Amino acid sequence: MQTKKRKSNKFLTLLLFTLPCLVPLTVFWIFPMLYSIYISITDWDFMSEDYSIVGIDNYTGILTDQQFYKVLWNTVYFVVGTIIPTIILGLLFALLVVKKLHLGGFYRTMLFSPWVTPMVAVSIVWSWIFEPKIGILNQLLGMMHMYQPGWLQSSSWAMVAVIIVTVWKGIGWAMIFYLDALKKVPKELYQASKIDGTPAYQQLLRITLPMISPTTFFLTIILAIDALQAYDQFQILTQGGPAGSTRTILYMFYQMAFEEYNMGKATALATILIVITAILSAIQFYGAKKWVHYQ
16 A cells, blocks of 8 residues: 555645646647547638538548659758768868867857858749849859859759758858867877878778767758758749749648648648658657767
């Protein structure tokens, strides 16, 4: 009896301490998510009070729609196109700053400042830069007698332009993580490699990159999730065009919900996006545990 009473007291104590967190979590996260899943099996038009239950028709309609797979390809293209340059350039600038270049603190501040600038403001400025006729980028390309793309007005270059804006904004953020990771690499490893006569590029490949690989893994997953949720730059720069070349899953959701007023199908699409994001989050969580165990 005494043991049961102790267990009961522990449970009540645990409940007392977790209740302040559980209540807002349930009200603002669990309940809305469950309700959105319910909406995804209806044909609600977002305006009227009447709707019908359609079961999994919204999901099957999306998964059998060729347009969805074109949008999925655009999303994958955007995700991969932002992750790789952001990681490479973030590491490159971190290596330059770690080398204690003159005005290193100034460079660090300048590179990180785009990250704290709102994406809407960044996108507006870049929309002027990308203007085909009077934009500064094409003006510079013309001075060097290079090809001047249509950028945001070209279906071939619009996604590239959005990727450039996203990468430019995220480089400083990746750099900060790499700066911290580089400072934790033991100096003794570099000293031993110098004694062995190992060239600098082999030190990078054999020491630096393996030692900072957990940070690279973390950034890859976080940047992928962030890219899946990108919306502002698409809305300001391209509105999903031209000809749907920059239409991603999240922007397709926006169009379904607030332009076509097909909230049921839009919520089904959002649920699919949540599943993809959850899978990436699970990979990150599982991978992080593996790295901690490995180290």
